[in-house]
Amino acid sequence: MTEPVATFLSGRPTQQIAAELLGKQLCLQTPTTTLKVRITETEAYLGAIDAGAHAYQNHRTDRNQALWSPAGTIYIYQMRAWCLLNIVTQPADVPECVLIRGVEPVAGLATMQANRPVALTRLTDGPGKLMQALGLDKRLNGQRLNQSDLSLDLAAGWQPAHVSQTARIGIVGKGDWSTAPLRYYVTGNPYVSHVSRRSLDFDHRGWM
DNA sequence: TGTACGATCCGCT
DNA sequence: GCGGATCGTACAA
Numbered sequence: 001m002t003e004p005v006a007t008f009l010s011g012r013p014t015q016q017i018a019a020e021l022l023g024k025q026l027c028l029q030t031p032t033t034t035l036k037v038r039i040t041e042t043e044a045y046l047g048a049i050d051a052g053a054h055a056y057q058n059h060r061t062d063r064n065q066a067l068w069s070p071a072g073t074i075y076i077y078q079m080r081a082w083c084l085l086n087i088v089t090q091p092a093d094v095p096e097c098v099l100i101r102g103v104e105p106v107a108g109l110a111t112m113q114a115n116r117p118v119a120l121t122r123l124t125d126g127p128g129k130l131m132q133a134l135g136l137d138k139r140l141n142g143q144r145l146n147q148s149d150l151s152l153d154l155a156a157g158w159q160p161a162h163v164s165q166t167a168r169i170g171i172v173g174k175g176d177w178s179t180a181p182l183r184y185y186v187t188g189n190p191y192v193s194h195v196s197r198r199s200l201d202f203d204h205r206g207w208m
Numbered sequence: 209t210g211t212a213c214g215a216t217c218c219g220c221t
Numbered sequence: 222g223c224g225g226a227t228c229g230t231a232c233a234a
Contacts, residue, residue, distance in 0.1 A: 128227045
């Protein structure tokens with residue numbers, strides 16, 4: 001992992017990292033092209049204390065062991081028929097992460113639409129959808145950002161005009177953790193899950 | 209706009 | 222078996 005990314009991911013709470021990842025650019029090197037996307041929606045998962053997290057009470061399995069690796073490690077797991085992308089955010093043995101729930105296409109749109117032939121507005125507005133559009137699966141699980149085909153390019157980021165903060169999606173029956181405001185998204189951006197089409201900013205898509 | 213349901217993998221009972 | 226950090230289709234209003 002290159003030094004700027006290590007610095008970005010170190011020494012701050014996972015909630016703050018989740019918020020600041022909005023607008024940052026992810027790059028995926030494929031055999032034929034480079035796919036680029038900007039992050040529009042994230043969720044923070046706070047490890048051992050978080051009843052909504054896979055690492056709750058340090059519960060460790062074959063599936064989630066990447067969470068105990070250092071910040072910058074990629075954690076991908078399968079949910080039903082879909083794979084979901086997370087970035088580990090804390091030092092080794094602190095199993096916190098950020099789930100990437102939405103991204104806005106920047107480059108390689110034709111490849112993404114070939115991977116996922118749906119309308120543009122539904123291409124990457126969900127955690128499983130964006131993985132299908134990028135053509136990713138569990139093979140990247142346990143690898144590291146910027147030391148694999150997937151990298152975080154901090155220099156190319158955009159700035160959200162406004163960030164919305166809500167409860168996480170799909171965390172049901174987990175007490176206060178079901179309502180904790182740990183989901184962050186670029187207000188008005190169309191590439192965000194579970195937003196009504198009427199509330200979108202068609203001029204700037206929520207960017208400054 | 210919303211609710212219901214099946215697809216289909218992993219971890220638990 | 223059952224349920225989950227999901228998604229697409231079917232169907233109702």
